[in-house]
Amino acid sequence: EPEVTQTPSHQVTQMGQEVILRCVPISNHLYFYWYRQILGQKVEFLVSFYNNEISEKSEIFDDQFSVERPDGSNFTLKIRSTKLEDSAMYFCASSGRAVTGELFFGEGSRLTVL
Amino acid sequence: DAKTTQPPSMDCAEGRAANLPCNHSTISGNEYVYWYRQIHSQGPQYIIHGLKNNETNEMASLIITEDRKSSTLILPHATLRDTAVYYCIVRGASGGSYIPTFGRGTSLIVHP
Numbered sequence: 001e002p003e004v005t006q007t008p009s010h011q012v013t014q015m016g017q018e019v020i021l022r023c024v025p026i027s028n029h030l031y032f033y034w035y036r037q038i039l040g041q042k043v044e045f046l047v048s049f050y051n052n053e054i055s056e057k058s059e060i061f062d063d064q065f066s067v068e069r070p071d072g073s074n075f076t077l078k079i080r081s082t083k084l085e086d087s088a089m090y091f092c093a094s095s096g097r098a099v100t101g102e103l104f105f106g107e108g109s110r111l112t113v114l
Numbered sequence: 115d116a117k118t119t120q121p122p123s124m125d126c127a128e129g130r131a132a133n134l135p136c137n138h139s140t141i142s143g144n145e146y147v148y149w150y151r152q153i154h155s156q157g158p159q160y161i162i163h164g165l166k167n168n169e170t171n172e173m174a175s176l177i178i179t180e181d182r183k184s185s186t187l188i189l190p191h192a193t194l195r196d197t198a199v200y201y202c203i204v205r206g207a208s209g210g211s212y213i214p215t216f217g218r219g220t221s222l223i224v225h226p
Contacts, residue, residue, distance in 0.1 A: 100163070
């Protein structure tokens with residue numbers, strides 16, 4: 001069964017450093033998402049991406065965050081200058097349809113900012 | 115904000131049916147009801163979705179009331195591996211409401 005894969009599974013970084021989280025969506029999907037989950041809290045939407053541009057973003061997704069699809073297969077989330085409060089699980093998801101398509105999530109990347 | 119209300123926790127005996135309720139009294143005509151679950155800290159997993167008819171797949175059944183203001187997810191023979199947080203999500207066809215928004219969900223514990 002096709003699946004969404006994410007790397008790294010766990011990254012530890014120092015505050016102020018840049019981090020790139022990588023995702024390989026399911027191959028024929030066109031809609032991509034990033035969510036995050038701070039320990040013990042809800043799964044929060046960050047951003048959605050379609051046709052090489054951001055389609056929706058939340059208030060959390062500020063100027064420190066960016067997404068891109070550099071090579072037609074990977075989908076990346078970059079955090080420019082990490083803060084302690086960026087420590088969370090980051091989930092990538094993809095879907096074959098925008099509105100009624102179910103999202104397929106990866107296993108997540110755990111980011112720890114020291 | 116999530117447009118659904120779910121009990122924070124439920125438990126169920128292994129082998130029995132687990133019936134997870136969800137209230138979505140403000141649902142509009144073009145909004146679907148989706149269910150996902152999250153096992154421990156893994157990525158959420160899609161279970162099922164429906165608009166107004168009852169739906170069944172290999173994982174579960176979804177029963178939507180006629181007025182569409184509530185629904186029930188049924189796991190017909192719960193196993194220990196079904197222990198997870200279950201999220202009921204209302205998702206529309208326009209604007210930002212098509213983005214799945216996760217609430218607190220229901221923590222289901224299946225016990226032997």
